[in-house]
Amino acid sequence: MDTPAVAVRGLVKRYGTVEAVRGIDLEVARGETFGFLGPNGAGKSTTINILCTLVEPTDGHAEVVGLDVVRDRAAVRRRIGLVFQDPTLDAPMSGEQNLRFHQELYGVDRRRAPARREEVLRMVGLWDRRGDEVRTYSGGMRRRLEIARGLLHSPQVLFLDEPTIGLDPQTRGTIWDYVAELHRSEEITVFVTTHYMDEAEHCDRIAIMNEGRIVALDTPDALKAQVGADRVSITTDDDEAALRALRTELGLEGAVREGAVTIAVPDGAGFVPRLFDRLGGHGVAIRSVTVTRPSLDDVFLAHTGSTIRDAEAGPSMHPMAMRMRR
Numbered sequence: 001m002d003t004p005a006v007a008v009r010g011l012v013k014r015y016g017t018v019e020a021v022r023g024i025d026l027e028v029a030r031g032e033t034f035g036f037l038g039p040n041g042a043g044k045s046t047t048i049n050i051l052c053t054l055v056e057p058t059d060g061h062a063e064v065v066g067l068d069v070v071r072d073r074a075a076v077r078r079r080i081g082l083v084f085q086d087p088t089l090d091a092p093m094s095g096e097q098n099l100r101f102h103q104e105l106y107g108v109d110r111r112r113a114p115a116r117r118e119e120v121l122r123m124v125g126l127w128d129r130r131g132d133e134v135r136t137y138s139g140g141m142r143r144r145l146e147i148a149r150g151l152l153h154s155p156q157v158l159f160l161d162e163p164t165i166g167l168d169p170q171t172r173g174t175i176w177d178y179v180a181e182l183h184r185s186e187e188i189t190v191f192v193t194t195h196y197m198d199e200a201e202h203c204d205r206i207a208i209m210n211e212g213r214i215v216a217l218d219t220p221d222a223l224k225a226q227v228g229a230d231r232v233s234i235t236t237d238d239d240e241a242a243l244r245a246l247r248t249e250l251g252l253e254g255a256v257r258e259g260a261v262t263i264a265v266p267d268g269a270g271f272v273p274r275l276f277d278r279l280g281g282h283g284v285a286i287r288s289v290t291v292t293r294p295s296l297d298d299v300f301l302a303h304t305g306s307t308i309r310d311a312e313a314g315p316s317m318h319p320m321a322m323r324m325r326r
């Protein structure tokens with residue numbers, strides 16, 4: 001069982017002139033929960049689709065549990081579970097009927113099928129609602145049922161493509177609790193894509209993808225430690241004047257991020273009094289100030305020059321203020 005759960009080398013996918021995946025390398029160990037992060041269009045879905053044998057790579061090589069995703073497609077499919085962005089449940093059927101239908105479709109051993117259904121329904125907390133039609137389920141319950149369905153054939157690797165998209169923050173948390181639980185009970189590898197940076201905290205390791213490339217890959221803590229700086233965000237009546245004063249008075253390059261002037265400094269709390277003093281002396285009124293320890297958002301910012309939300313909204317007005325220190 002030493003072969004990695006996922007091994008990718010020089011993977012490339014082109015759609016016409018669009019280079020969705022630009023030569024990525026990646027290895028995921030058995031039993032890891034591995035997060036794949038990036039803004040819309042980064043190439044996450046394309047990569048996961050290749051690993052799930054749904055899309056063929058243009059170049060490079062990908063293996064899942066030691067099997068080639070192009071040559072051994074059928075064998076790969078038997079060993080993986082998929083939960084994708086587009087819901088594919090049958091709403092007029094009950095939760096359990098949906099699972100039974102799936103088992104029949106995949107030829108699961110009839111004697112073992114009911115016990116496995118019960119197991120997975122209990123795992124995602126839907127056993128009590130198993131007889132209810134899916135149309136009466138909330139968004140979070142549907143997503144949990146899809147996860148249960150992805151687990152029915154006891155896969156070795158479970159691929160989740162944005163399992164929490166469109167859900168409220170509380171339900172997103174619940175989904176992650178179930179992912180952690182099934183990870184413990186099933187001992188499987190979980191490969192999950194998301195563009196919610198906070199969710200990556202649940203992963204053993206994460207890869208940050210941007211414009212078809214992996215720009216960072218490590219544990220969440222190691223990535224945050226590499227950034228090394230606190231983030232100080234201020235709201236002002238005149239952001240341009242604040243940016244100018246930061247530059248001339250303090251020699252710091254700030255940037256406007258999500259409506260606030262943001263500066264990266266080694267000791268955020270210690271910096272605030274100086275900030276008030278110097279900017280105040282320049283006639284810049286500070287309305288509020290926030291100091292945050294490095295988050296995965298900052299990791300993303302350090303590697304790509306924009307926050308993930310700014311990246312999704314379009315090109316930032318301000319060039320990156322902070323570079324990764326290697």
Ligand SMILES: Nc1ncnc2c1ncn2[C@@H]1O[C@H](COP(=O)(O)OP(=O)(O)OP(=O)(O)O)[C@@H](O)[C@H]1O
Nearest residue numbers: 015018020038039040041042043044045046047195
């Ligand atoms: N079937 C396709 N035909 C043409 N272009 C495609 C196709 N699928 C993806 N692309 C393009 O490839 C790039 C990467 O898309 P991909 O869906 O992999 O990104 P993503 O990171 O998963 O984004 P999202 O978070 O929005 O799902 C985008 O520019 C997209 O438009």
